[in-house]
Amino acid sequence: xxxxxxPGLILILGAFLVPLLRGWTRNIYMVALPIxxxxxxxxxxxxxxxxxxxxxxxxxxxxxxxxxxxxxxxxHVAAILSxxxxxxxxxxxxxTAGLVYAGAAIGGVFAGDLITLFIYWELTxxxxxxxxxxxxxxxxxxxxxxxxxIQVGSGVLLFAGALVxxxxxxxxxxxxxxLNGTGTVLIFIAFGIKCAFPLLHNWLQDSYxxxxxxxxxFLSAFTTKxxxxxxxxxxxxxxxxIWIGALMTAFPIFYAVIENDLRxxxxxxxxxxxxxxxxxxxxxxxxxxxxxxxxxFSHILYKxxxxxxxGAVLLRAGTIKGSELGGLYKSMPWTTxxxxxxxxxxxxxxxxxxxxxxxxxxxxxxxEGHWITWGILLFASAGVFHHSGIKIPYFAFFAHDSGIxxxxxxxxxxxxxxxxxxxxxxxxxxxxxxxxxLPYTVDFTPYTTxxxxxxxxxxxxxxxxxxxxxxxxxYPPEVKSTNIxxxxxxxxxxxxxxxxxxxxxxxxxxxxxxxxxxRRIERFIERLYRHHGPYGILARTWPTGSTVLWVGVMLGxxxxxxxx
Amino acid sequence: xxxxxxxxKAYWLDNPKNVAKVFWSVVGTCVIxxxxxxxxxxxxxxxxxxWFGFYGIYGFVACVALVxxxxxxxxxxxxxEDYYDR
Numbered sequence: 279x280x281x282x283x284x285p286g287l288i289l290i291l292g293a294f295l296v297p298l299l300r301g302w303t304r305n306i307y308m309v310a311l312p313i314x315x316x317x318x319x320x321x322x323x324x325x326x327x328x329x330x331x332x333x334x335x336x337x338x339x340x341x342x343x344x345x346x347x348x349x350x351x352x353x354h355v356a357a358i359l360s361x362x363x364x365x366x367x368x369x370x371x372x373x374t375a376g377l378v379y380a381g382a383a384i385g386g387v388f389a390g391d392l393i394t395l396f397i398y399w400e401l402t403x404x405x406x407x408x409x410x411x412x413x414x415x416x417x418x419x420x421x422x423x424x425x426x427x428i429q430v431g432s433g434v435l436l437f438a439g440a441l442v443x444x445x446x447x448x449x450x451x452x453x454x455x456x457l458n459g460t461g462t463v464l465i466f467i468a469f470g471i472k473c474a475f476p477l478l479h480n481w482l483q484d485s486y487x488x489x490x491x492x493x494x495x496f497l498s499a500f501t502t503k504x505x506x507x508x509x510x511x512x513x514x515x516x517x518x519x520i521w522i523g524a525l526m527t528a529f530p531i532f533y534a535v536i537e538n539d540l541r542x543x544x545x546x547x548x549x550x551x552x553x554x555x556x557x558x559x560x561x562x563x564x565x566x567x568x569x570x571x572x573x574x575f576s577h578i579l580y581k582x583x584x585x586x587x588x589g590a591v592l593l594r595a596g597t598i599k600g601s602e603l604g605g606l607y608k609s610m611p612w613t614t615x616x617x618x619x620x621x622x623x624x625x626x627x628x629x630x631x632x633x634x635x636x637x638x639x640x641x642x643x644x645x646e647g648h649w650i651t652w653g654i655l656l657f658a659s660a661g662v663f664h665h666s667g668i669k670i671p672y673f674a675f676f677a678h679d680s681g682i683x684x685x686x687x688x689x690x691x692x693x694x695x696x697x698x699x700x701x702x703x704x705x706x707x708x709x710x711x712x713x714x715x716l717p718y719t720v721d722f723t724p725y726t727t728x729x730x731x732x733x734x735x736x737x738x739x740x741x742x743x744x745x746x747x748x749x750x751x752x753y754p755p756e757v758k759s760t761n762i763x764x765x766x767x768x769x770x771x772x773x774x775x776x777x778x779x780x781x782x783x784x785x786x787x788x789x790x791x792x793x794x795x796x797r798r799i800e801r802f803i804e805r806l807y808r809h810h811g812p813y814g815i816l817a818r819t820w821p822t823g824s825t826v827l828w829v830g831v832m833l834g835x836x837x838x839x840x841x842x
Numbered sequence: 843x844x845x846x847x848x849x850x851k852a853y854w855l856d857n858p859k860n861v862a863k864v865f866w867s868v869v870g871t872c873v874i875x876x877x878x879x880x881x882x883x884x885x886x887x888x889x890x891x892x893w894f895g896f897y898g899i900y901g902f903v904a905c906v907a908l909v910x911x912x913x914x915x916x917x918x919x920x921x922x923e924d925y926y927d928r
Contacts, residue, residue: 417927535912536920608853644887652888656897660904676855683844728885735875735897742872743905745865754913760925761916769926 284328284340285350286385286398288315289357293377297370304373308361311377315384316354319347326390335450338390344717345571349387349507351715352575353380355701356499356582363586363694364492375408376496383500387507391450392440392465395508399436399472402501403429409493410485418488424769425485429501432471439464455512466513473505473556474549476525480765482549483533487541487598491589494541498548498585499578506555506574515562523560524651526553527658533763534665538756540598540674541588544581547624547666550658551577557655558639561646564718569638571716576623576631576705583620583698584670587613590687590695591674600669600756605679613687614675616695623702625667625737626659631702633733634709634724641722660740667737668744673756872898 283291292311299307324347327340357380367373382401389395403426410422443461444450455462467478474482482502486494513519527550534546551573558570590613591606592598607614619630626632636659643652686692705712713720747753762770809816854860876895886892922928 531908532912532915533919535909536916607855608850641887644891647888649888649890653890656900657904657908660901661908664905664908679846679856681846683846726885727882731875731878731882732884732891732897735872735879735895736901738868738872738875739898739901740905741868743902743909745868747906747909749865752913753909754916757920758923759916759920760923761919762921762925763919 283318284385285315285319285322285388286381286383288318289377289381289384290401291381293374293381296374296377305361305365308373308377309358312354312357312361312380315381316351316358319350319354319384329390332393335391335393335444337393338451339394340388341390341452342388344715345507345511346387348571348575348715348717349503350384352578353384353387353500353503356380356578357384357496359579359582359694359698360492360496360499362697363495363589363691365690366688367490367492369412369490371408372412372490372493375405375412376493379405379409379496380500383504386504390452392436392443392452393450395452396433396437396440399468399504400430400433402504403433406497406501409496410489412490412493413488415488421485421488424765425481428471428481432468435464435471436468439466439468452511454514457513457516457518462512466516469505469508469512470522473502473509474526474552475522475556476529477764479526479530479549480763483530483542483545483763484765486545486548487539491593495582495585495589498544498581502548502552503574503578506552506559506570509556510559510567510570514559514567516560519556519560520648520651521560523553523556523558524654526550526556528553528654528661531658531661531665533761534661535669536754536759536761538600538759540600540603540670541585541592543600543665543670544584544588547662548581550662551581551624553658554636554639554655557643557651561639561642561648563642563646565638565645565722566642568713568716568718568720568722569635569642572635572638572712573632575712575715576635576702579698579705580620580623580631580702583616583695583702584624584666586691586695586698587617587620588670588674590691593691594684594687595682599758600673601758603674603680603682604677605675606682606684607675608679609682609684610675610686612692613695614671616692616699617671617675619699619702621667621671623706625663626733627706627737628725628730628733629703629706631705633706634712635705637724637729637733638722656736660736663737663740664744668741672744 289311296304296308322340322342324342324344326338327342329336329338331337357377360376360380364373364376379402382398382405386395386398386402389398407422407426407429410418410425412418439461440450441461442464443455443459446459446461455465457463457466471478471481486497489497509519530546530549534543534550537543537546555570555573555577558566558573588598590610591603594610595603595606597603623630623632626636640652640655640659643655687695709724713722744753808814811817876898879894884892890896
């Protein structure tokens with residue numbers, strides 16, 4: 279029975295049949311795979327499955343519990359929605375890669391040991407890079423290469439960490455580890471790269487906006503949330519994560535405000551949302567971990583919805599630059615509406631999904647007395663409304679009319695956006711089913727008078743700030759630009775240093791070798807010249823008389839010796 | 843993708859007066875929400891939360907500070923669109 283396969287493998291193995299199918303059968307098959315996968319995840323009982331021994335390692339390819347199940351479910355839902363959104367695509371590479379990528383991420387969240395995790399970890403990297411390269415531009419090729427190097431590097435660190443951890447503890451199982459020992463530090467850094475920790479984050483903003491329209495929707499769901507899951511599994515309650523997460527929520531929003539490429543704005547805001555989840559893991563209480571899982575769940579949906587709406591704009595208007603867009607609500611009213619639902623959800627408006635998940639994390643931070651962190655998260659919440667909630671819909675669909683008139687998005691994109699938007703509202707209005715999936719029992723009521731009014735105050739005053747800045751002309755205009763981020767280190771500084779190294783250092787050595795050998799050759803030639811040159815001692819002409827004299831001397835000498 | 847046709851219907855938001863109406867309705871909502879703090883008992887975890895209108899003021903100040911700071915950051919961070927292609 280196909281459902282007896284380990285979760286994830288259904289999608290990975292099934293993906294290889296995609297090239298054999300054509301037209302509608304291919305679409306139906308592609309959407310059926312994650313549906314079957316989802317059914318198998320719901321059917322599989324808790325516990326370890328398929329365990330076996332490989333050399334000395336006891337491997338557990340599938341471990342099912344409430345934490346892996348909640349991620350497993352949302353990954354399948356994301357795969358279904360992303361496939362529907364990509365129905366109009368006829369690109370076998372993208373379609374196969376998308377399914378393998380989703381399957382690898384699903385396999386990763388059910389991995390019970392570090393070796394299995396490593397295999398799926400690398401597979402997500404390798405499969406997903408094709409979604410970037412599928413743009414088939416020079417930029418996407420280069421960006422994909424950087425992405426691949428960083429992602430595979432993260433996997434290598436994970437593998438090294440796993441082996442060191444095994445040597446230190448004798449266990450290869452993927453459970454709560456905490457930061458103790460070299461092995462766990464390596465694993466922590468590996469997770470941190472994929473989770474886009476500050477300074478390790480630029481692969482995200484670099485590559486996601488270069489991927490294809492449909493590829494970015496896939497990408498937004500899996501890689502980083504696999505990392506969030508891995509952190510929640512391995513490092514809950516690691517205090518350092520509170521600070522890392524708080525920093526992650528805050529600094530990307532400054533970039534999001536001044537960024538012109540609206541898909542890159544979303545990539546920065548994705549980074550900011552990950553920060554909330556990382557803070558939840560760092561706090562590590564039941565409330566906080568529930569918050570992380572719930573926020574990952576609702577975040578995958580609204581972030582996909584936002585990327586879908588911006589993808590539709592890119593498809594129809596041909597650009598995604600804020601400086602060139604505006605007034606598209608006239609041409610794309612449905613897309614506008616769905617985008618606003620996504621914007622309201624990410625901003626955590628009451629009755630939308632972000633509200634019922636983010637408030638768990640903020641409450642946990644306040645409850646544990648992390649008031650500085652809480653203040654940063656509140657700042658970031660206002661900020662996220664500012665750039666994702668207002669900026670994205672405003673500059674794409676409203677602002678000044680750019681004069682662009684285009685068709686509404688294709689029906690399959692509208693369907694995917696519609697279903698996703700319905701889920702965002704559904705979760706916000708009726709959070710109990712999601713709360714029921716969470717790892718711990720939820721003792722939390724999101725809809726209290728205090729929560730609703732304070733949240734509305736925060737958001738409406740943020741909107742007021744936007745209106746105020748717009749009307750006074752203080753708001754920075756959208757301009758065509760690149761904003762340098764930390765990636766300038768490896769995209770400009772290091773190549774420059776390398777070139778200097780080659781030119782200055784190696785060039786110096788080369789010049790030295792060249793100079794000294796030239797001097798030696800010159801000296802040799804000089805010596806040769808001294809002896810054999812026109813004035814050299816061996817080139818002089820001697821008079822015959824002196825030769826006869828010397829012969830006489832020689833013969834006389836010989837006679838003398840003979841005589842003696 | 844095409845240009846707007848001259849006989850295209852005028853939309854509600856095309857009129858600047860209506861855009862102003864949207865702004866002033868946001869102002870009105872903010873006033874109502876600010877005053878609302880007087881009419882219910884706040885359940886709070888931290889002291890700051892209990893201050894009157896805390897969330898509203900915090901949100902407004904945070905956003906204005908965010909945008910103005912980001913605007914200043916442009917002076918340091920902004921480069922040409924082809925910066926990495928050169």
